Amino acid sequence: MVPGTVASEGKDVAAVVSAARTSARHHQIVNAAAALMQTRGSTSVSMQSIAAEAGVSVGLLYKYFSNKEEILLAAISQVLNDFTVRVPQAIGGIEDPVERTIAAFRAFCEAVDDQRRAVVLTYRESRALSQAGLDEIKRREIETLQPLRQAVDDAVRAELLVPADAELFAYDLLILAHSWALKHWYFQSRDLGLDDYIALQTRTIIGAALSAEARRTHAHLFA
Amino acid sequence: MVPGTVASEGKDVAAVVSAARTSARHHQIVNAAAALMQTRGSTSVSMQSIAAEAGVSVGLLYKYFSNKEEILLAAISQVLNDFTVRVPQAIGGIEDPVERTIAAFRAFCEAVDDQRRAVVLTYRESRALSQAGLDEIKRREIETLQPLRQAVDDAVRAELLVPADAELFAYDLLILAHSWALKHWYFQSRDLGLDDYIALQTRTIIGAALSAEARRTHAHLFA
DNA sequence: CCCCGATGAATGTGTATTCATTCACAGTGA
DNA sequence: TCACTGTGAATGAATACACATTCATCGGGG
Known part of the structure; x- marks a missing residue:
């Protein structure tokens, strides 16, 4: 009925x-x-x-x-949700896996920038969360990583990126995106804006992991 | 008298x-x-x-x-002090700047590992600190970075490392050392021990920033 | 007139900070 | 040698406060 x-x-x-x-x-x-x-x-x-x-x-x-933790968890979850939505959206339709990796990293950084303080609180308030709550957040964080990880894997398979460890490489990019929030005071003191940060990290980390061949074919991405 | x-x-x-x-x-x-x-x-x-x-x-x-903050500040300062002591000690006498960079990164990671929880609290308890206290800690953190930064600069001058930005590169290494504490749950779930972590990050980040020439002359460091 | 969403004062707890009191002991005089 | 006393280190119960959680009460729509 x-x-x-x-x-x-x-x-x-x-x-x-x-x-x-x-x-x-x-x-x-x-x-x-x-x-x-x-x-x-x-x-x-x-x-x-x-x-x-x-x-x-x-x-x-x-x-x-039922209690404060539930609210906190829901709020943090909402922040993480922003990542799971925006990153796939940003890389949808991009064919080249290196470009996709770069775009995913950029999307991550931009999402972090939009919620800079909240991301910091994600680290700080974690002490107020139960083990189950923490586990949930950890699970979600790994979930947000997947599109980036996929792009890196594809790039490795295409022999465009040759990191020592693909999984760790993707996670490093996640960490460096989070660091834009965690260490904002430092980058600000260096007069680095968001776009400068993204461009430099892209060249420093992703550009450095290119294969010899990709170094030629994809040079234009690292102007 | x-x-x-x-x-x-x-x-x-x-x-x-x-x-x-x-x-x-x-x-x-x-x-x-x-x-x-x-x-x-x-x-x-x-x-x-x-x-x-x-x-x-x-x-x-x-x-x-005079209050809790002073104690907290002194305790955190002591943690940071461990860094300023151990890193220079670990790299003293190493001539080659790439080796020095690697050794400095290793020393950082090992110091972080020894005080893993305390390092995490450094991030967490920062909310309990006044602006002046935070500034002091930030100053000290940049201080701990100097030996590593020096090694990287030397390597760049010797054209052994070619990162997009030497300063940012050194800071990334600091962040990744801290991350061993911040994200320990992740690396543990990946069954990565401290030595695995150091070795992999060294290859992923430092190895990838080598110049074409250093890639040949220093290959033995990244077995 | 009753139901139930909404209220916000009251309660309980954890914890930073204070302060009246205790205690150990060095100096002093006999 | 011994009794007395002033000093300041040390104590820990009491205080103050912030904050999570509860509950007696209100009031408007069906």
């Missing part, structure tokens, strides 16, 4: 409304938490401040999440 | 004793804090736990440090 037909319409409608409200509240609260993580880089994110940011009462938070 | 002569011997002795006690207490407390940072990786380090670990009362901590 399709929901919304005569039989018990009242109940169905109520259920739909309730589900819609629940979903809306979830978004509202998680967005507030994410916004706080992004804004209040230094201070810690309290339930009181999340409630204030979301424009609701403290008590309401507990109607939709 | 030389201290310890007749005139006011009592006062001088008292001053010396007092200075010695102060120094000893400082070490005792900071060592306790550092030990806790290393042991209790997950839990936060409280004044109560520092006092317990040091075998003194909570109140005493405030006789020798």
Whole structure:
């Protein structure tokens, strides 16, 4: 039976409304938490401040999440989600695996830049998370790595990249993308903007791993 | 007048004793804090736990440090100090700049490994530090980088390494050494031990930055 | 008029910091 | 040698505060 037909319409409608409200509240609260993580880089994110940011009462938070960890986890998850969405989108349709690797790295860095403080908090607030929560985040992080890893693997198979270890190479690129947030103070002091950073790291790490042949055929990518 | 002569011997002795006690207490407390940072990786380090670990009362901590930040700062400083001591020691006497770069990177990684949890806390507890404290740590971090940076510069001058940017290249190596602590869960899941990690990163990052000539002359370093 | 989403003051806990008190001992006078 | 005393190191219970979590209460729509 399709929901919304005569039989018990009242109940169905109520259920739909309730589900819609629940979903809306979830978004509202998680967005507030994410916004706080992004804004209040230094201070810690309290339930009181999340409630204030979301424009609701403290008590309401507990109607939709069972504790602070759930909210934090959802907010971090949302940050990671941005990666899983943007990276594949950025490399879709790019044939050449070296170009794809470069584009994936760029997309990673740009996504990190958009949520710079939140990424730092991902490292900092991890102490407030349970083991299960941490495991979940680790799983998601590896998940975000896959498109990049795939591109690197393809490039290795095509003998365009010859890193000592493809897996580690991809992970290094992930680390260096995160580092744009973690070590932003350093790059800023060096007067490196995001584009400078991406260009330099691309040449330093990816360019250096090119095979002898790719060094000729793909030189134009590292102007 | 030389201290310890007749005139006011009592006062001088008292001053010396007092200075010695102060120094000893400082070490005792900071060592306790550092030990806790290393042991209790997950839990936060409280004044109560520092006092317990040091075998003194909570109140005493405030006789020798004006607040928690000072203790934390001293403990982190001690960790960083390990770097400034061990890295130069490890590369002393090595002539070839590529070998020196490799040895410096290895020393960094080994120092990080020895204080793995404490290094992670350096990132985590930074939220508890004032701007001035953070600045101090940043300054010290750049200081630890210098020997490595020097080796890289020498290698570049000798046309053995040709990174896109020498400064960034050295900093990347620092980041990857730190990452051994930050991302230990990942490398562990990949069954990479410290020596594997050092060897692979050396080949992946340093080996890839070799000049065409060095690729021949220094091949033996990347077996 | 009742249901239930929403409220926010109250509660409990962890922890940084303080302060009244204790304690060990060196100096002093007999 | 011994009793007395002033000094400052050390103590740890008490305080203050931030913050996660709870719950008695409210109020508007069905």
